Structures are given as C-alpha cells and as structure tokens.
Amino acid sequence: MxxxxxxxxxxxxxxxxxxxxxxxxxxxxxxxxxxxxxxxxxxxxxxxxxxxxxxxxxxxxxxxxxxxxxxxxxxxxxxxxxxxxxxxxxxxxxxxxxxxxxxxxxxxxxxxxxxxxxxxxxxxxxxxxxxxxxxxxxxxxxxxxxxxxxxxxxxxxxxxxxxxxxxxxxxxxxxxxxxxxxVHEAIHLQSILKLKAIARSGGFDFEREPSRVELVTALVSIALLKIAKLKNGQSKPFLISHMVNLRGRTDLVSHDNLCGNFYTVVSGKSTAEVTELGLHGLVGLVQDAMTTSLAKVANAIDGTDLAEMVMNLAGEYQEERRKGDVDMLIFNSWCRFPVHQVDLGWGEPEFVSSLCAPFDSVMLMDHQKAEGGVEAWVSLT
Incomplete structure (x- = not known):
C-alpha cells in the first residue's frame, strides 16, 4: 500500500x-x-x-x-x-x-x-x-x-x-x-480468570492478587523463553523488565495529570528453567520485582532521592543489556490508558496501534472489544 x-x-x-x-x-x-x-x-x-x-x-x-x-x-x-x-x-x-x-x-x-x-x-x-x-x-x-x-x-x-x-x-x-x-494476540477476561486459577494451583503464595498485566506478562514470557531456547540451543538466565507508570505511587507528586516522563523500569532476573518455574513461578517473579521496586519508590524522601532510585533501576537494566549474557524480555503496558476512547468527532477508533519496536519487546494494551481483556503486541527481530 x-x-x-x-x-x-x-x-x-x-x-x-x-x-x-x-x-x-x-x-x-x-x-x-x-x-x-x-x-x-x-x-x-x-x-x-x-x-x-x-x-x-x-x-x-x-x-x-x-x-x-x-x-x-x-x-x-x-x-x-x-x-x-x-x-x-x-x-x-x-x-x-x-x-x-x-x-x-x-x-x-x-x-x-x-x-x-x-x-x-x-x-x-x-x-x-x-x-x-x-x-x-x-x-x-x-x-x-x-x-x-x-x-x-x-x-x-x-x-x-x-x-x-x-x-x-x-x-x-x-x-x-x-x-x-x-504479532498480535487478544487475551480475554474469561482467559484471565483461568490464568489466575492456574497460577494459584502452582502453590505460589502471592502477597496480593496478581494483576492481569502480571499474568499476561508471565504467559507471554513462557512463549518467548521457549523461542529463545530454540534460537540459543540452550537455556540462559533471563531478565523480565517492565516500564511502570509512577503516578499515584509516591506522595512526593500529588498531581495525576503530571506531564513529562514519570515512570521507572522494573526488572526481575532468574537462572531457573522456565519449565521448572511454570506460570505460577513467573507470576511470582514479576510480582516480587514490582512490589520490591515500587515499595522503594514509595519511600523516597524527596525528589532527588526518587530520581536517584529511578536512575539506579535504569542503570541496572542497561548494564544487563550491555553484558548480553541473559535473555532480555522487555514489556511496556498501555493498559488503563483510554486510547480506545479517543473520539475526535466521528466515533471511537476501530483499532489502535504503535510502531513495531526495532528490538524484541512486548506491548500490552486493553482489548478494545472484550472488557478486562489484554492485547499483546509482540515484536521479534
């Protein structure tokens, strides 16, 4: 075209x-x-x-x-x-x-x-x-x-x-x-409930109910790690990284409408086989990384302290990318952002997309036609 x-x-x-x-x-x-x-x-x-x-x-x-x-x-x-x-x-x-x-x-x-x-x-x-x-x-x-x-x-x-x-x-x-x-897949709410049940059946003691983003991240990670094993000929340690919005997660900034960049990268690393971890283990890894990192952010004493935390988390992530000895799984979530509701005067959009990233990554967003569902856009290079 x-x-x-x-x-x-x-x-x-x-x-x-x-x-x-x-x-x-x-x-x-x-x-x-x-x-x-x-x-x-x-x-x-x-x-x-x-x-x-x-x-x-x-x-x-x-x-x-x-x-x-x-x-x-x-x-x-x-x-x-x-x-x-x-x-x-x-x-x-x-x-x-x-x-x-x-x-x-x-x-x-x-x-x-x-x-x-x-x-x-x-x-x-x-x-x-x-x-x-x-x-x-x-x-x-x-x-x-x-x-x-x-x-x-x-x-x-x-x-x-x-x-x-x-x-x-x-x-x-x-x-x-x-x-x-x-590479685009819609994961519906009925499916989300099943994923929660599977994760619980693994015996993992979740501190809180896993979010749908954490569940879908774990599910997609299983597929990507299996692909990586086929490409590498063997399993490698892996790092799952998520870009997380910080608005509402610290008392230092009270305005939800704050513009600019206000997010951090959250990462969880493991040397275990993905088949050993299973869905429940991967959900636990993602959830623990989220909980630990965001708890630190919430306890920042001032803006400088918060900025240093974000820079340290970003530095750790970049160092892992630089070393190149782990499989990097990079996730970003647009869930809860109302991009499907942008009515410019002639109705809501039929479809919403972003450009495919020039590196292996996954974009998650709300499913337009299935309430509570998640779309996963997978870019493989």
Missing part, C-alpha cells in the same frame, strides 16, 4: 504563552530518555450516521483537527516548543507542531485484515519528525491519512524527552474533547 504526503502545515497554540511558560527545565528522568518518539496511530472506519448531529463529514475533518489541535496546545505549550539539549530545557518561542495530510491508495480493511504488511504501512502513518527550522525538529508531529474507502488514520508522534504514555494519553483525550466541543 502506497501512502503519499499531500500537505504539510505548522500549527501553533491558538493563544500565546505567558513568559513563565516559555521555558521548561526537564527533569532528571526526562534527561535519561533517548531521542526517540512515543507514537500511537488511531484508525477510524468509514461507517457513519449522517443523522447524528455530532457527525463530522470527511471534508471537514482536517480543519476540525487543526483548530482543536491549536486550542489543545494552549494547555501543553512545551509540546509546541523545541528541545535545547545543551541546556536540558524545552523552549517555546512561537514555534509550532507539524501537521501532515496524506492519502493511501488502499482501503482500511486491507490493512486491518492483513492484506498488506503492517511493518511497511505503520511507519508511513506516523511520520518521523525532521528539522523544520534551524533549531531542532518539532516535538510533535500529527498525520491524518485518508484511505480510499473513506476510513482514516490519525498518527501522533511526541518526543520521549518530554512525554511518556501517560502524557500522550492525556494529550489525546484533551484533543478529542476539543474536537467534540467539550
């Missing part, structure tokens, strides 16, 4: 920022981030009900997205700025975000039903930012792509230096309200 960019615009906040909002010093956790971008693509079908007074025809959607984006940026001024690396700050000096319009020469169904290679398509639905001025690339790029069937995709990329998935989700939800004027 061929996707061609038809127009490029720069969108600035609909109102200028006060002087105190024009410069933002990023946190130590932000400074740890690579120069990568967090991305999400929302797919909307061509189904429509023209009798619905809130329905927005395709011909007017581009203008609506632009106008709502400009209004939303007044609440997220740093996202319209540029990152100044030598000073570790984001500076807004009347800069803008990039807004692209594109057309695909195929239908949305062709993509959703696997008639095209998703790896070839996804990267063209959320364009990689590039310098548009002499300072630095935009921190945000939005791309609206229309399919021949009338369906569309809205791709968003935000710099990881200033945003984690919580920030992305908050931005999307606010943008949606402004618009309205106010």
């Amino acid at each position: 061929k996707i061609e960019i038809e127009s490029k615009k720069l969108i600035k906040p609909s109102a200028p920022a006060v002087d105190s909002l024009r410069k933002l010093k990023i946190s130590l956790i932000d400074q740890l981030q690579s120069p990568a971008y967090v991305d999400v693509t929302l797919f909307y079908s061509s189904k429509k009900d023209v009798r619905d007074p809130s329905f927005v025809p395709i011909s007017k959607r581009s203008r609506l997205l632009e106008k709502a984006l400009a209004e939303t940026l007044t609440l997220f001024y740093p996202l319209a700025g540029r990152y100044v690396e030598e000073r570790c700050l984001v500076e807004w000096d009347d800069q803008r975000v990039e807004f692209l319009e594109a057309k695909a020469d195929g239908t949305l169904d062709q993509f959703l039903h696997g008639e095209t290679d998703p790896d070839d398509v996804l990267g063209h639905l959320a364009t990689q930012p590039h310098p548009v001025d002499q300072i630095a690339p935009p921190l945000v790029v939005v791309q609206m792509t229309t399919f021949t069937c009338g369906g569309m995709a809205v791709g968003l990329r935000i710099s990881h230096k200033i945003a984690d998935m919580h920030t992305v989700s908050s931005f999307l939800s606010t943008w949606a309200m402004a618009c309205r004027g106010s």
Whole structure:
C-alpha cells in the first residue's frame, strides 16, 4: 500500500504563552530518555450516521483537527516548543507542531485484515519528525491519512524527552474533547480468570492478587523463553523488565495529570528453567520485582532521592543489556490508558496501534472489544 504526503502545515497554540511558560527545565528522568518518539496511530472506519448531529463529514475533518489541535496546545505549550539539549530545557518561542495530510491508495480493511504488511504501512502513518527550522525538529508531529474507502488514520508522534504514555494519553483525550466541543494476540477476561486459577494451583503464595498485566506478562514470557531456547540451543538466565507508570505511587507528586516522563523500569532476573518455574513461578517473579521496586519508590524522601532510585533501576537494566549474557524480555503496558476512547468527532477508533519496536519487546494494551481483556503486541527481530 502506497501512502503519499499531500500537505504539510505548522500549527501553533491558538493563544500565546505567558513568559513563565516559555521555558521548561526537564527533569532528571526526562534527561535519561533517548531521542526517540512515543507514537500511537488511531484508525477510524468509514461507517457513519449522517443523522447524528455530532457527525463530522470527511471534508471537514482536517480543519476540525487543526483548530482543536491549536486550542489543545494552549494547555501543553512545551509540546509546541523545541528541545535545547545543551541546556536540558524545552523552549517555546512561537514555534509550532507539524501537521501532515496524506492519502493511501488502499482501503482500511486491507490493512486491518492483513492484506498488506503492517511493518511497511505503520511507519508511513506516523511520520518521523525532521528539522523544520534551524533549531531542532518539532516535538510533535500529527498525520491524518485518508484511505480510499473513506476510513482514516490519525498518527501522533511526541518526543520521549518530554512525554511518556501517560502524557500522550492525556494529550489525546484533551484533543478529542476539543474536537467534540467539550504479532498480535487478544487475551480475554474469561482467559484471565483461568490464568489466575492456574497460577494459584502452582502453590505460589502471592502477597496480593496478581494483576492481569502480571499474568499476561508471565504467559507471554513462557512463549518467548521457549523461542529463545530454540534460537540459543540452550537455556540462559533471563531478565523480565517492565516500564511502570509512577503516578499515584509516591506522595512526593500529588498531581495525576503530571506531564513529562514519570515512570521507572522494573526488572526481575532468574537462572531457573522456565519449565521448572511454570506460570505460577513467573507470576511470582514479576510480582516480587514490582512490589520490591515500587515499595522503594514509595519511600523516597524527596525528589532527588526518587530520581536517584529511578536512575539506579535504569542503570541496572542497561548494564544487563550491555553484558548480553541473559535473555532480555522487555514489556511496556498501555493498559488503563483510554486510547480506545479517543473520539475526535466521528466515533471511537476501530483499532489502535504503535510502531513495531526495532528490538524484541512486548506491548500490552486493553482489548478494545472484550472488557478486562489484554492485547499483546509482540515484536521479534
């Protein structure tokens, strides 16, 4: 499927920022981030009900997205700025975000039903930012792509230096309200209950009821470790790592709407055979790593202490990656982030995706059509 960019615009906040909002010093956790971008693509079908007074025809959607984006940026001024690396700050000096319009020469169904290679398509639905001025690339790029069937995709990329998935989700939800004027496997809830029963039958004494993210992490890890054994010819020690949102987990920060990066990497290591551990053993490993690491975070005495804890956890994780003598299983969870509810004026998305990572990793998110279920996106290199 061929996707061609038809127009490029720069969108600035609909109102200028006060002087105190024009410069933002990023946190130590932000400074740890690579120069990568967090991305999400929302797919909307061509189904429509023209009798619905809130329905927005395709011909007017581009203008609506632009106008709502400009209004939303007044609440997220740093996202319209540029990152100044030598000073570790984001500076807004009347800069803008990039807004692209594109057309695909195929239908949305062709993509959703696997008639095209998703790896070839996804990267063209959320364009990689590039310098548009002499300072630095935009921190945000939005791309609206229309399919021949009338369906569309809205791709968003935000710099990881200033945003984690919580920030992305908050931005999307606010943008949606402004618009309205106010390897993939689905694991269903019935299946989740069975996993809990299997985990309990192993005799593991859980300190608390395992979460669905912990259960699915353990289940997917079993499959990945078996694949790794076939590739390596033998079992190796393994490390299961999860990126965990820290909002609500420490009294040092009381605002749930805190933007920027506020997460940590949590890791559990084992030298045991996965067949010996079984599901209950892996659930216990993941749960113990979560409980131990997050208990330390909760006891941080101040912001500096918290930042040092996060840096130490990240350092331990990077050291294991550097040594390369363990099988690394990297997980990230978008569960509980309402990305499936981003109604830009023409209904909720039919499908939500992210780009496949250039390394072995697993992305978990809420299943759109099965309440309590989990989708697992597995990237294998």
